Amino acid sequence: GENVEQHPSTLSVQEGDSAVIKCTYSDSASNYFPWYKQELGKGPQLIIDIRSNVGEKKDQRIAVTLNKTAKHFSLHITETQPEDSAVYFCAASMTGREKLTFGTGTRLTIIP
Amino acid sequence: NAGVTQTPKFRVLKTGQSMTLLCAQDMNHEYMYWYRQDPGMGLRLIHYSVGEGTTAKGEVPDGYNVSRLKKQNFLLGLESAAPSQTSVYFCASSLTGTSGKNEQFFGPGTRLTVL
Numbered sequence: 212g213e214n215v216e217q218h219p220s221t222l223s224v225q226e227g228d229s230a231v232i233k234c235t236y237s238d239s240a241s242n243y244f245p246w247y248k249q250e251l252g253k254g255p256q257l258i259i260d261i262r263s264n265v266g267e268k269k270d271q272r273i274a275v276t277l278n279k280t281a282k283h284f285s286l287h288i289t290e291t292q293p294e295d296s297a298v299y300f301c302a303a304s305m306t307g308r309e310k311l312t313f314g315t316g317t318r319l320t321i322i323p
Numbered sequence: 324n325a326g327v328t329q330t331p332k333f334r335v336l337k338t339g340q341s342m343t344l345l346c347a348q349d350m351n352h353e354y355m356y357w358y359r360q361d362p363g364m365g366l367r368l369i370h371y372s373v374g375e376g377t378t379a380k381g382e383v384p385d386g387y388n389v390s391r392l393k394k395q396n397f398l399l400g401l402e403s404a405a406p407s408q409t410s411v412y413f414c415a416s417s418l419t420g421t422s423g424k425n426e427q428f429f430g431p432g433t434r435l436t437v438l
Contacts, residue, residue, distance in 0.1 A: 254413050254429025315365040
């Protein structure tokens with residue numbers, strides 16, 4: 212089955228700087244890669260996703276890049292703000308598969 | 324819309340006791356999922372359902388059972404709780420699987436402690 216590795220497990224960034232979280236996946240057939248954000252005491256929430264027919268997708272301060280050859284994808288957050296502090300999860304799946312495989316999460320802390 | 328709701332929010336059980344966690348969604352979603360979240364291990368899928376009356380095993384199904392008698396509800400049962408089942412449990416739902424509009428909407432979680 213699919214295996215998703217996520218790094219780093221914790222990340223501290225000065226407010227205003229950029230943060231990058233990286234994930235690798237094992238199944239070359241995977242073609243759907245979402246990122247979820249989990250705030251303290253809440254369930255995860257989708258923030259951005261990408262399919263394998265594109266290499267990059269951007270939504271305001273958040274971007275995701277995908278390298279299918281290397282089987283890795285990354286989340287980029289620019290101009291970080293205190294409200295970006297949360298746990299971020301990457302995930303991978305394949306069209307037609309009903310479920311996602313999640314990474315182990317990255318706790319991002321923005322230092323004011 | 325309430326989205327995805329979970330009952331109860333907290334529960335403490337003794338080893339060997341049983342309980343049922345209830346998940347309800349009001350978005351008319353076909354797919355529903357039960358995950359457990361443990362420190363350093365991310366979200367692991369326990370069981371899922373692709374429609375009313377259907378269930379399937381996920382990554383860590385042992386010790387759990389599920390039922391989807393109504394489209395809007397997905398129940399997770401622990402027949403004989405063990406300390407290893409101490410965790411935070413999340414329910415999620417999505418309109419479709421990964422082929423279409425497949426964003427998973429998560430509930431607020433249930434924190435379960437088994438003594």
